[in-house]
Amino acid sequence: MNQPRNGAAKDDVLVDIRDVQFARGDRPILKGVTMAIRRGSVTAIMGGSGCGKTTLLNLIGGSLKPDSGAILVDGISVPDLSTNDLFELRKRMALLFQTGALFTDLSLFENVAFPIREHTRLPEPILRKVVLMKLETVGLRGARDLMPSELSGGMARRAALARAIALEPMMIMYDEPFTGLDPISKGVIGKLIRELNQSLGITSIVVSHDVAETCLISDYAYLMGDGRIMGEGTPAEVQRSGSEHVRQFMDGLPDGPVPYQYPAEAYLEDLTRWNKH
Amino acid sequence: MEQALNSLANLGRIFLDAIGRLGRAALFLFEVVRAARVLVRRHFLVIQQVYAVGVLTLLIILVSGLFVGMVLGLQGYNTLVRFGAEESLGLVVALSLVRELGPVVTALLFAGRAGSALTAEIGLMKATEQLAGMEMMAVNPIVRVIAPRFLAGLVAMPLLAALFSAIGVLGGHLVGVGLLGVDAGAFWSQMQDGVDFNDDIVNGVIKSAVFGFICTWIAVFEGYDAVPTSEGVARATNRTVVYSSLSVLTLDFILTSLMLGEI
Ligand SMILES: Nc1ncnc2c1ncn2[C@@H]1O[C@H](COP(=O)(O)OP(=O)(O)OP(=O)(O)O)[C@@H](O)[C@H]1O
Ligand SMILES: [Mg+2]
Numbered sequence: 001m002n003q004p005r006n007g008a009a010k011d012d013v014l015v016d017i018r019d020v021q022f023a024r025g026d027r028p029i030l031k032g033v034t035m036a037i038r039r040g041s042v043t044a045i046m047g048g049s050g051c052g053k054t055t056l057l058n059l060i061g062g063s064l065k066p067d068s069g070a071i072l073v074d075g076i077s078v079p080d081l082s083t084n085d086l087f088e089l090r091k092r093m094a095l096l097f098q099t100g101a102l103f104t105d106l107s108l109f110e111n112v113a114f115p116i117r118e119h120t121r122l123p124e125p126i127l128r129k130v131v132l133m134k135l136e137t138v139g140l141r142g143a144r145d146l147m148p149s150e151l152s153g154g155m156a157r158r159a160a161l162a163r164a165i166a167l168e169p170m171m172i173m174y175d176e177p178f179t180g181l182d183p184i185s186k187g188v189i190g191k192l193i194r195e196l197n198q199s200l201g202i203t204s205i206v207v208s209h210d211v212a213e214t215c216l217i218s219d220y221a222y223l224m225g226d227g228r229i230m231g232e233g234t235p236a237e238v239q240r241s242g243s244e245h246v247r248q249f250m251d252g253l254p255d256g257p258v259p260y261q262y263p264a265e266a267y268l269e270d271l272t273r274w275n276k277h
Numbered sequence: 278m279e280q281a282l283n284s285l286a287n288l289g290r291i292f293l294d295a296i297g298r299l300g301r302a303a304l305f306l307f308e309v310v311r312a313a314r315v316l317v318r319r320h321f322l323v324i325q326q327v328y329a330v331g332v333l334t335l336l337i338i339l340v341s342g343l344f345v346g347m348v349l350g351l352q353g354y355n356t357l358v359r360f361g362a363e364e365s366l367g368l369v370v371a372l373s374l375v376r377e378l379g380p381v382v383t384a385l386l387f388a389g390r391a392g393s394a395l396t397a398e399i400g401l402m403k404a405t406e407q408l409a410g411m412e413m414m415a416v417n418p419i420v421r422v423i424a425p426r427f428l429a430g431l432v433a434m435p436l437l438a439a440l441f442s443a444i445g446v447l448g449g450h451l452v453g454v455g456l457l458g459v460d461a462g463a464f465w466s467q468m469q470d471g472v473d474f475n476d477d478i479v480n481g482v483i484k485s486a487v488f489g490f491i492c493t494w495i496a497v498f499e500g501y502d503a504v505p506t507s508e509g510v511a512r513a514t515n516r517t518v519v520y521s522s523l524s525v526l527t528l529d530f531i532l533t534s535l536m537l538g539e540i
Contacts, residue, residue, distance in 0.1 A: 061413055087415035094413070101410035104401075115414045118421070 014039040014171060014203045015060060020069035022055060029055050031227035032069070037220075042197050042204040044214045044235065047224030048249065053207040054098065056224075057173045060205075061095050062086045074170070091119055093171040094164035098179070100156040102148040108135070108159050109144040115166045134162040138192060154185035161192060171203040172196070178210040186210070190217045211249070215239065223249060302498045309497070312417065312424040322421070326429030330391045334437060337386055342441035345382060346448025349373055353449070354457050363457075367464035368471035370449030371442075375472065375481045379442035381529050384488035387434060388521030392496035395426055396517040399500025400510035408501075423497050430496070434489025435482050442481070480536045487528060492521045 015037035022030040138158040215235035223231040231246040353369040408418040453459040503513035
C-alpha cells in the first residue's frame, strides 16, 4: 500500500479514500480520487461548483456507494457496512449540510436535543444542561426557543453545528459552511471550526470554494477539479503551486484549463441556425 | 411514422414508470410495517401524530357530518312521506351514514385535508434535506417520521368516520324531528331496531379502516417519493388527493359488493 503523500503514519489516518470512482448514470463524477485525512486535523477540500465535493462527502457518510475503490473511516470499510453498522458509525460522525437541514417543526433547543434523545437515555435535567452547553458553544443559548424559520442564514448554520456536536462525534464534515454568509459570520464559523477541532479534537473536513477563508483554518488542503485531485499540500504549498489548474482556481481566473463555457457546438453556427433549437 | 413510434415509446415509458412506482410503494409499505414494531416502545410518537391529524380534520369532519345528516333528513323525509313511512327516517339516515356516507365522505375529506398535508410535510422535509440529515444522524426516518404518521392515519380514520356518522344522525334528527315533525320516539326506536351491529356497524368500520390504510399509505408514499423540489412536492400533493379519492371510490364499490354478497 502506498504511504499517504501527506506523510501521515497509517493509524494516523482517520478517513482513507483510495482510487474512488463514482458515476451518475453514464456520467462519471469522480474519476479516481485518493485522499488520506489525518486524525485531529482540519482538511480542506476545494473545487469549483459541480466538481463532486458534496458527492464525495456523501460517499464518506455512506449514503452513496462508490463504483470502485475503497473508503475507510477509522479502519472500517464504509461501502460494505450493513445498515445497522452504518448507523453505529454515523453516531460518531456528523455531516453539516449545505442548507443546514434543521428540523423546521422543532425549536432550536429541540433540534439540538434530537440526536441526544434518539441515541441516549439522559434524564431531562442533564439533557437540558448538555443542550445549553452546546448552544453556548455556538453563541445561541439565548435563541433556544426560536424556530428555525426565525433564524438568519448564519444563525442556522451555527445551530446546525450545535446539533452536529451534540453527540461529540470524532469527525465533522462541513459542506460549504461559508456560502452566503457575510464576512463577520464567515469569520465566526471559521473560528468555531478551528476551536471545535482544538478543544474537542474533532477531525474536520471542510468542503468549500471560499479559498481565503478555508486556507486560513485548514492544516491540509486538496484541490479537486474534473473528478480528480488537482493538487494537495498545506494551504501555503497549494497557494504557491505552479500548476496551471491550481493557479486558475486560487486566483479566480475566469478562463484557463477549466473552460468558461459549458461544452457546446461552434458559437457562430449555433447563432446562424434558425429553424431548430 | 416516427411520431407513432415516439408516442408508442412514450406510452411504454409511462407504463413502466407506473409499474416501478407500484413496486416502490409496496417495498415502502413493507419497510413501514417493519418499522412500526419499533413504535410499540415509542407510542408517544404515534399519539402525537393522531393528535395532529385530529386537529387538522376534526372541525371539517364535524361540520360536513352535520350538513350531510341534515340533507339526508330532508331528502329522506321527502321520499318516505310519499309512502307514509316517515317514521323510518331515523333508520334511513343512520344506515346511509354508517354503511356508506360516513366512511366514504370522511375518507375523501381526510385525503383532501390530512393526506395532502402529510404529503406536503414529508415532501418538504425531503426537499430541505431534513430526512437525509436524520439518516446522517443515524436515525431512520421511516421509523421516526413515516411510520408514526402511517399508524396515526390508521387509527384516526375509523374514529373520524364514527364521529361523522354520529353527528350526521344528530343532523338528521335536527331536520326530521325538529323541523319536519317526525315523532322522536319513532325516529330512535326504528333506528335501534333496524341497524344491525355486524352487518352495518362492523362493515362500516371495516370500510373506514381500509380507506384509512389506503389514504395514509398513498399520502406518506407520495411525500417520501416526491421529487425534492417545490414543484415536485406540489405535484405529489396533487397526486395524493387524486389517487386517494379514486382508490376510495373504487374500493368502496368492491367492498360493498363483497359485503352484500350480491356479485
Ligand atoms: N441526485 C443527483 N442526480 C444526478 N446527478 C447529480 C445528483 N446530485 C448531483 N449530481 C451531479 O453530480 C455532480 C457533482 O455534484 P456535487 O453536488 O457533488 O457538486 P459540488 O462539488 O458539491 O458542487 P457545489 O460546490 O455547487 O455544491 C454535478 O454535476 C451534479 O450535476
Ligand atoms: Mg455541494
